[in-house]
Amino acid sequence: MTSPTGTNTRLTHAGRDDAYTRGPGMTAGIVNPPVWHASTIVFDDLAALEEARKHPDAGLFYGRRGTPTQWALEEALTALEPGAAGTKLYPSGVAAIAAALLTVLRSGDHVLMVDTAYEPSRAFADRFLKPLGITTTFYPPTADVTAYLQPMTRAILIESPGSLSFEVQDVPAIVAVAKAHNIATVMDNTWATPLLFSPIAHGVDFSVQALTKYTGGHSDLMMGSVTTTPGWWGKLKTKSYLLGYCVGPDDAYLALRGLRTLGLRLERQGASALTIARWLDGHPAVARVLHPALPGDPGNALLMRDFSGASGLFAFVLKRGARAHTAALIDHLDHFGIGFSWGGYESLILPVELDGIRTATTTDSGGQIVRLSIGLEDPDDLIADLARGLERYEAQFGEAP
Numbered sequence: 108m109t110s111p112t113g114t115n116t117r118l119t120h121a122g123r124d125d126a127y128t129r130g131p132g133m134t135a136g137i138v139n140p141p142v143w144h145a146s147t148i149v150f151d152d153l154a155a156l157e158e159a160r161k162h163p164d165a166g167l168f169y170g171r172r173g174t175p176t177q178w179a180l181e182e183a184l185t186a187l188e189p190g191a192a193g194t195k196l197y198p199s200g201v202a203a204i205a206a207a208l209l210t211v212l213r214s215g216d217h218v219l220m221v222d223t224a225y226e227p228s229r230a231f232a233d234r235f236l237k238p239l240g241i242t243t244t245f246y247p248p249t250a251d252v253t254a255y256l257q258p259m260t261r262a263i264l265i266e267s268p269g270s271l272s273f274e275v276q277d278v279p280a281i282v283a284v285a286k287a288h289n290i291a292t293v294m295d296n297t298w299a300t301p302l303l304f305s306p307i308a309h310g311v312d313f314s315v316q317a318l319t320k321y322t323g324g325h326s327d328l329m330m331g332s333v334t335t336t337p338g339w340w341g342k343l344k345t346k347s348y349l350l351g352y353c354v355g356p357d358d359a360y361l362a363l364r365g366l367r368t369l370g371l372r373l374e375r376q377g378a379s380a381l382t383i384a385r386w387l388d389g390h391p392a393v394a395r396v397l398h399p400a401l402p403g404d405p406g407n408a409l410l411m412r413d414f415s416g417a418s419g420l421f422a423f424v425l426k427r428g429a430r431a432h433t434a435a436l437i438d439h440l441d442h443f444g445i446g447f448s449w450g451g452y453e454s455l456i457l458p459v460e461l462d463g464i465r466t467a468t469t470t471d472s473g474g475q476i477v478r479l480s481i482g483l484e485d486p487d488d489l490i491a492d493l494a495r496g497l498e499r500y501e502a503q504f505g506e507a508p
């Protein structure tokens with residue numbers, strides 16, 4: 108195959124090595140790398156086993172080191188980030204974030220973590236890294252990180268846009284400071300996926316995704332990935348192996364199947380989300396829409412500069428009422444599921460709070476926040492559903508605001 112350059116072409120062909128899709132000597136093959144189940148690998152003779160021991164990553168060795176099913180997904184994810192050396196898979200997005208940080212950090216080190224990070228990333232810092240003697244400072248998403256550096260700062264965690272509140276970070280500026288001080292950067296890129304923002308191309312050392320969300324895309328698997336640079340690849344592989352991380356081949360197969368349609372799904376979900384965000388922006392019950400692709404959003408200039416689009420997850424702030432009132436909006440929607448997670452083909456809605464999960468930025472959003480993950484439904488149906496929901500919501504308070 109000649110080298111494809113378009114993203115959707117790469118999504119179609121990446122990870123489909125002939126060695127995975129056809130038997131030795133065959134002149135025809137299947138389309139999808141199949142599911143190889145394995146714990147034990149059996150060798151032809153002792154010489155083959157001894158040879159494999161010298162290069163355990165060069166081929167089949169032991170189930171924990173993967174089979175062609177996991178390798179196909181890893182290779183496909185690496186192919187999406189030009190400049191990357193390789194990708195490791197983890198049993199969840201949280202495990203991937205933990206593995207990236209543990210690859211860099213040692214006892215006595217200090218990490219800078221964005222205040223708007225996914226809450227379990229904060230919990231990992233507070234409840235896992237701290238007892239190991241690794242301290243964390245949370246920094247505001249739009250701050251100049253120089254002011255927060257300490258002599259032992261070894262890693263900076265970036266997540267852009269921020270969880271629940273969607274602030275966009277200046278990744279090139281953070282990377283420049285990190286490189287000048289020999290600090291590693293780890294980015295949770297789950298919202299954008301490498302299709303809308305490539306951390307590696309922007310100089311980030313570890314590009315992390317919860318594949319559970321958009322790559323899986325069908326709300327039926329848990330997985331995470333870390334893609335890294337030639338400089339960190341060896342260390343990431345070793346640390347991940349020592350920690351015993353691996354994923355089952357059935358889930359790897361599903362994630363690779365999801366990846367094939369990621370481009371189309373993101374395009375559609377992103378476009379529908381923006382249509383709905385614009386509609387909500389003018390709604391009398393809505394105080395603010397937290398969507399960085401809207402021109403009035405504080406993160407819009409950075410998003411337009413660095414990202415090639417927006418995905419389907421955003422939030423809005425209600426003008427009045429509290430969490431208890433949101434049942435009137437949420438409980439009787441026809442097309443939105445009520446649930447955690449996001450990035451699947453079906454739309455989801457969730458009331459969210461910032462209290463207790465921010466320490467360096469304000470938690471006062473000015474009202475109750477409601478998060479939407481927009482799926483593949485027709486946007487007109489979703490808007491009509493939300494319109495009915497907001498009417499029920501407003502009816503609780505009597506006259507119009």
Ligand SMILES: Cc1ncc(COP(=O)(O)O)c(C=O)c1O
Pocket residue numbers: 199200201202225270295297298317318319329330331448449
């Ligand atoms: C931004 C972000 N990163 C990481 C994760 C963690 O993914 P997982 O649930 O696969 O551990 C989530 C899950 O909601 C998330 O929203």
